[in-house]
Amino acid sequence: MAAAAPSSVVAGLVSGLGLARSSLTPSDGRSPSLSPLHPPWPAAPRLVCRSSGARPPRERAVAAAAAAANSPRQQQQLGEHEHEEAVAAAAMEPERSSPHEVREEIARCFDLVRRLGRGAVYLGSSRIARLLDCTTWSGAGPGFMDAATQGALEAGKPVGGFKIGKEAGEWTTSNFHPYLPSESYLTCRFFSARKHGLVDAAVRNCPTDRTAIIALPGGIGTLDELFEMMALIQLERIGSTLPVPFLLLNYDSYYSKLLDFLNDCEEWGTVAPGEVASLWKVCNGNHEALEYLAQFYNVPLAERNYCISPQLKQQATS
Template identity: 75%
Template sequence: MMGFSFAVSFGSEIVLTRTTHQTRLINSTTHHKNNNTLAFNFSNHKDIHTPIFVSKQESIQFDDRKSPNQVKEEINQCYELINRLGRGIVYLGSSRMDSTHSHYVQAQHLAKEIASLLECTTWSGAGPGLMDAVTQGALLAGKPVGGFKIGREAGEWTSSNFHPYLPAENYLTCRFFSARKHGLVDAVVRNNPLDKTAVVALPGGIGTLDEMFEMLALIQLERIGSKHPVPFLLMNYDSFYSKLLDFLDVCEDWGTVSKGEVASLWKVCNSNSEALAYLADFYRISSGDTSQKNETKLHSTHDLIS
């Protein structure tokens, strides 16, 4: 067994010594007057002590930690951006899929159709891959686009703080993931029943899963800060998320989540048409309303040509 000698300092340092011999409790205390240290010896052997010095001044310096204030400032910047552009659809997804990937094409079409259907702002990570796809799609629909970028992205825009074509006032490059997540969550809050927002999770990797499950947990625990329900769509293109869904079924079998709990929190969609139909039903948008919008767009286009 190990033997320990504990030294309690009355000065500016804490001295902790460790021994390696078998110990036996001895009711003896030794006062070392030279270094103002009170030592409790629990070993009856001659021990070899290895002192470990921890300076109190160096161990706790909370005043030197500036990041909390910086995170708070960045969160406020996210909120200001949302207030200017409006809440709407938040897309989560891979930054690695280029424009030749079938999921890129599908995501672009989806973002264009949802922006037209709900007439709201599109929010994304303002990066490459599927984030670029939804940005392009919303711009094609003529609707506002905002983004919360991070300084380092996987893919072609690595370590870039700038977006190649979005106006600088439409996105924010975040230093802190926590601030960025606050922005993504706040962008889908519905405090008015007329607000139309949603979370759309496209195929993605670790970052996408992190954001997806954090937002799902906030919805599950009713901590997302929204007075009204926020629809959450999981886009299962080409069965991308099928094995994840199987795993969640296993979680139900083990009892780590309740039966039907996860299914009640989101809508799994295998196609864009299924997603659009779900959102139209959720927000009670009839096909007649959609036709009216398309007809108005045609008239507007005709007037411009004339």
């Protein structure tokens, strides 16, 4: 039996729930009557501004609230509009400070990237830092992030990070890295600021910049960053002028099921054929990743500080 098209399935669901237009509109064209189980939506308070000679809405609302506290007669004299504005003003939330705090934190992230320089962003290997001669960036956390940090330090290359107080799987919260100097990382309160910092670290400003995005095995947070980076590359918010290599490290087939899912998306038509493959390079190991980056940036063979595969040697000498 052939599977029904997704649009028809959704249409059937809507119809079955009694939300189809035909079930709400009587045959004679009259407006449908609502049952007691479906009361009408409550009317929202109106904010009415007079065209001339009127006080600002907030000022009138304050006056209305003060009058209402004095006597019911004064409340009636102010009229219906002022009373509604007083109710609306009382329901308004105070101004939030988080947008300003996020903006300030993003500015600090950008300043850290400016001081340490752009480079390879890990979403871990000293060889990449040495090969590209760049700064290594990560979430400055444990696991693979720490492997990237230690590898870069062993290679004698700069390290930067945007950490959060508590990573998934950790029991305690700490704003401090156990061994990195405080001037090389920033503890972010907001995830949006952390992501802005990692994206800024990966963007190439000139042809001599050698940056990369390396997605290592991880959990929900890694997948979140992985797909956001992919979307930014897809929409040309990253790499529109100078392309940035995006590598998916599929160690021990860790991401194979994810790749199968994305292939299924192509079959369903939600992703264009070849679209995902054009956004990143899937590598099964470090050697494959290093060779891809070396070829991407045309690194001379003499500067490739890793064991070159026999196939590449043959291509270079032929």
